[in-house]
Amino acid sequence: MRFTAVNKSCHSVSETSASPSSHTDLGTLPVWRLDDLYPGTDSAEFKADLAKAQEMSLAFETKWKGRLEKAAHNEGEQGLGGALSDFEALEDLLGKIGSYAGLYYYKDMTNPASGKFFGDVQAKITDLAAHLLFFTLELNRLDDAVIDAAIARDPATAHYKPWLVDLRKDKPHQLDDKIEQLFLEKSQTGASAFNRLFDETLASLKFDVDGVSQTLEPTLNMLQDANPATRQKAAEALSKTFRDNIRIFVLVTNTLAKDKEISDRWRGFDDIADSRHLSNRVERPVVDALAAAVKDAYPRLSHRYYAMKAKWLGMETMNFWDRNAPLPESSDRLIRWDEAKDTVLSAYGNFAPEMAEIAARFFEGGWIDAPARPGKAPGAFAHPTVPSAHPYVLVNYLGRPRDVMTLAHELGHGVHQVLAGDQGALMCQTPLTLAETASVFGEMLTFRALLDKTSDTRERKAMLAQKVEDMINTVVRQIAFYDFERKLHTARKEGELTAEKIGELWLSVQGESLGPAIKVSEGYETWWAYIPHFIHSPFYVYAYAFGDCLVNSLYAVYQNADSGFQQKYFELLKAGGTKHHSELLAPFGLDATDPAFWSKGLSMIEGLIDELEALDKAG
Known part of the structure; x- marks a missing residue:
């Protein structure tokens, strides 16, 4: 259920009071108008929907719990299609409430009031979800023949056939109702809490560059500066702040990796990434073939390109902070x-x-x-x-x-x-x-x-x-991230990982993927710490490739x-x-x-590198 894990807050004012931000070089930059969802966190509309969600959740449980097998033999509103329609309405309402809280929070994650609002709404949604948890569990206890017959007999049920077919794929990993409820309710003080700790820590970090204290985004942006000295200063500032806060990131990473291992073990997943493959509805051999094809192409893609780029920048080898440096031919014009x-x-x-x-x-x-x-x-x-x-x-x-x-x-x-x-x-x-x-x-x-x-x-x-470079970042870098996650989660099974051990794993995959033209030197060992996908969605990264x-x-x-x-x-x-x-x-x-x-997709990147090489020779 999507609304049980909203990842993406707080004055009781209308969102329409916000005005677009203006930057003299970039023009007028828009900001969200969240009043399309609700006028404010303390608005009558928001409170009414929260109360409505509670009423509907309790009514849904009373109407349908223990009655789904009987409903599967009925049609219309009293049939399985009717139950699914009611459940969908709740999914939409709770999703709207959770989305508002998440979006409001993500506007300013350092505001304590935003964090409280977000946390309170998540807790309320989780409480309500506990009344709905029975639905998917009870559906998956019905015989396949009963579900198939309901789909064949009732058009209202047949409408949801793709969802029902998908749900059945989760059946082998479904636990007892009480255990599922415990997993759900404990998530508030487990994975969700550590996700929030990561987000708020990252949002509050400051990076000192030439005496100017700034947040993560502008500091990362400096790695694309034309001046090598600026790139180096930014990289050193990033490394220092990550190192100063590494204990928090190590704790969060260790805790969430262990939390995932416990869940996977209870649910009977064989491989550390199988739960992600299941949620992605993609087969493990397909992902394995993708990863193998990309890793096999490292020398033809990233290694070859970065060697060319080092030459263009007048270097024998680039420092890790030069990876996204602009070429001498690049315009430094800001795009409004x-x-x-x-x-x-x-x-x-x-x-x-x-x-x-x-x-x-x-x-x-x-x-x-x-x-x-x-x-x-x-x-x-x-x-x-x-x-x-x-x-x-x-x-x-x-x-x-x-x-x-x-x-x-x-x-x-x-x-x-x-x-x-x-x-x-x-x-x-x-x-x-x-x-x-x-x-x-x-x-x-x-x-x-x-x-x-x-x-x-x-x-x-x-x-x-x-x-x-963007394609290498999307394909090569993300498969290297996937490789790093596999190594990290495998190693975590043997016990807690130190910052040094995680850094070793990180540097090993980075060195392999980037190639000899990039010098992976001291300071880079902590740069795994700011990647949110490792925290919010383990093994998500291969989806980019x-x-x-x-x-x-x-x-x-x-x-x-x-x-x-x-x-x-x-x-x-x-x-x-x-x-x-x-x-x-x-x-x-x-x-x-x-x-x-996969070879066909990778060949397009190789073709662009060929074109670059031809332009270089022609020039």
């Missing part, structure tokens, strides 16, 4: 917000007007929070909320070209979430492996549109290099398609979580179980 908006919407519109129209709603409706400010969640995300509302996008926009690509990425998620919303609260959620499809495709559309308009050789080289390779193959189909691609693409997005990846990719002639599929 309006230009970034027009760039993305134009690229989307050239592909399909409907795509641009949906993306434009985010700009027009206050669905984007763009300024980088103290206390705000770092990074970027698109939060779907619930089908009865609309998604929200968070970015930390600093005017760099990568920020434009990040905007294109998150808006791709947003478009996907809007389109999938028609599937309803139970079936709109896309597995993580496919959730990255629209985001990476949106990036690719934006990049190709910009590249096609560029005739200057030096500018083209800079753009290609940036795209290659999955999505990038999938999109590379998908884009190749698009380039060679005569017509009809857009329609098939929108059908893929609209499907939400109702179809397996094999069903969704079949219309494009793609098969993720074929080892050649």
